[in-house]
Amino acid sequence: MAEGGAGPGGESLLFLTDEQLRKGIEAMFFAYRGFTADPDRILDNYAYGRAHHRALHFIHRSPGTTVNNLLGILGVTKQSLNRVLRTLIEDGLVESRVGRKDKRERHLFLTEKGAQLERELSDAQRARMRAAYRAAGPAAVAGFRQVLEAMMDPDLRRQYQTIKDTTS
Amino acid sequence: MAEGGAGPGGESLLFLTDEQLRKGIEAMFFAYRGFTADPDRILDNYAYGRAHHRALHFIHRSPGTTVNNLLGILGVTKQSLNRVLRTLIEDGLVESRVGRKDKRERHLFLTEKGAQLERELSDAQRARMRAAYRAAGPAAVAGFRQVLEAMMDPDLRRQYQTIKDTTS
DNA sequence: TTGGAAAGTCAACAAGGCTGACATAAAATC
DNA sequence: GATTTTATGTCAGCCTTGTTGACTTTCCAA
Numbered sequence: 001m002a003e004g005g006a007g008p009g010g011e012s013l014l015f016l017t018d019e020q021l022r023k024g025i026e027a028m029f030f031a032y033r034g035f036t037a038d039p040d041r042i043l044d045n046y047a048y049g050r051a052h053h054r055a056l057h058f059i060h061r062s063p064g065t066t067v068n069n070l071l072g073i074l075g076v077t078k079q080s081l082n083r084v085l086r087t088l089i090e091d092g093l094v095e096s097r098v099g100r101k102d103k104r105e106r107h108l109f110l111t112e113k114g115a116q117l118e119r120e121l122s123d124a125q126r127a128r129m130r131a132a133y134r135a136a137g138p139a140a141v142a143g144f145r146q147v148l149e150a151m152m153d154p155d156l157r158r159q160y161q162t163i164k165d166t167t168s
Numbered sequence: 169m170a171e172g173g174a175g176p177g178g179e180s181l182l183f184l185t186d187e188q189l190r191k192g193i194e195a196m197f198f199a200y201r202g203f204t205a206d207p208d209r210i211l212d213n214y215a216y217g218r219a220h221h222r223a224l225h226f227i228h229r230s231p232g233t234t235v236n237n238l239l240g241i242l243g244v245t246k247q248s249l250n251r252v253l254r255t256l257i258e259d260g261l262v263e264s265r266v267g268r269k270d271k272r273e274r275h276l277f278l279t280e281k282g283a284q285l286e287r288e289l290s291d292a293q294r295a296r297m298r299a300a301y302r303a304a305g306p307a308a309v310a311g312f313r314q315v316l317e318a319m320m321d322p323d324l325r326r327q328y329q330t331i332k333d334t335t336s
Numbered sequence: 337t338t339g340g341a342a343a344g345t346c347a348a349c350a351a352g353g354c355t356g357a358c359a360t361a362a363a364a365t366c
Numbered sequence: 367g368a369t370t371t372t373a374t375g376t377c378a379g380c381c382t383t384g385t386t387g388a389c390t391t392t393c394c395a396a
Contacts, residue, residue: 014302021294022229024301024313025203029222030328031316032200033243035193049351054197061190067374075201080353082375104362104373126189132318133192134182136311143304143311145192148199150300156198217382236343248384250345272343272392 038124046117051076051084056110056118059094064107066099073159093117206292214285219244219252224278224286227262232275234267241327261285 039053058073059065067085071078085108088094093114099105110118133141152160207221226241227233235253239246253276256262261282267273278286301309320328 014306016298016301018294021297021301022290024297024309025225025290025293026328027313027316028200028203030324031319032196033324034320035196037321051352057193061194068372076352077354078374079355079376083352086375099373102363102373104360106374122190122193125193126186128319129189129192130184132315133184133189135318136314138182139307140311140314141192143308144315145195146304146308147300147312148195150303151199151296152202153205156201160194160198219383234343244383245385246344247346247386251383254345267343270343270393274344 034128035125038128039121042121042124048087051080052088053121055081055084055088056093056114056121059108059110060115060118060122063109066105066107068105070108075156088114202296203293206296207289210289210292216255219248220256221289223249223252223256224261224282224289227276227278228283228286228290231277234273234275236273238276243324256282 036050040050043049043053054074055070058070062069067078067081071081074081085094085096089096091113092111095109095111095114096106097109099107136144149157149160204218208218211217211221222242223238226238230237235246235249239249242249253262253264257264259281260279263277263279264274265277267275304312317325317328
């Protein structure tokens with residue numbers, strides 16, 4: 001895999017020094033901090049954490065998703081997710097409906113209140129992403145997405161693409 | 169900032185839909201999971217966590233750095249960092265030397281044992297980064313770095329560039 | 337020389353991961 | 367129809383890694 005380096009579109013062999021790779025690693029580290037900074041600030045005002053944000057994001061993204069689906073996407077245990085979901089449901093941000101076909105399943109939806117918070121969080125995160133995209137330009141954006149996709153675990157990449165295809 | 173979009177090298181105005189931005193956000197989320205997966209697996213064998221990895225990385229990166237420097241880079245409280253450093257020092261992975269000029273400061277160095285673990289961790293992380301870079305190609309890599317850099321908080325970007333310049 | 341600032345340490349608490357054990361209901365299978 | 371599997375939820379307890387508050391030692395400047 002990638003051993004000749006001269007695939008379709010590849011320039012030639014890529015010689016990558018440890019130094020170049022280290023810079024990429026640190027770029028990921030620092031950029032991820034920026035990526036989460038704005039939502040984290042907002043969440044502080046509501047006594048919620050990053051875990052709540054992730055749940056809201058993916059419920060917004062796939063309304064009616066089941067708890068089990070969400071577990072697969074988030075990669076946490078059901079106990080961990082349940083703690084977060086319970087507070088969101090108690091606080092009236094998320095609604096849990098028993099499945100019609102399979103009554104064991106719970107389908108998750110954002111309430112109006114939940115959608116509001118999700119919007120506040122994602123507006124902030126999109127604003128930063130938009131600014132970065134504009135600063136870097138369209139070609140850079142394409143490269144950014146390619147490298148990130150190649151960096152995912154195959155299982156996670158499948159999750160990412162499934163979600164991506166569902167709505168694009 | 170970036171409001172016209174037609175800066176040097178910019179194609180023209182970038183029209184970015186919420187959908188495009190959401191994909192970028194999810195790409196960051198899933199890619200970061202992959203990014204940390206290999207080191208996390210290794211750390212499990214040693215009863216260390218991601219925080220230990222970060223400390224080892226940046227001490228390796230800047231030998232002799234002070235605790236205070238490290239705090240600025242890692243963005244955690246000194247108490248939080250101290251707990252991690254204490255175990256690394258007790259376990260003989262890190263050496264802490266009292267400053268000669270200012271005896272309040274502690275200068276941090278990896279021991280041979282610490283350097284060994286750091287190498288094991290960064291080898292794994294670099295391998296994934298290398299594979300992703302090769303799969304995506306050189307142009308994509310440049311774009312990847314540009315977008316990440318634009319996504320950082322200005323303070324963090326300065327940290328990143330300081331470190332970058334020190335050794336490139 | 338004394339008072340404040342800086343660096344580091346200790347103690348205690350909180351969020352959010354984890355495992356394990358168990359309960360319930362519904363679906364699937366034998 | 368009985369049994370097993372699946373989906374979900376809950377309780378208890380642990381770990382890592384954040385946090386704040388209080389404290390010591392050291393340095394520096396008024």
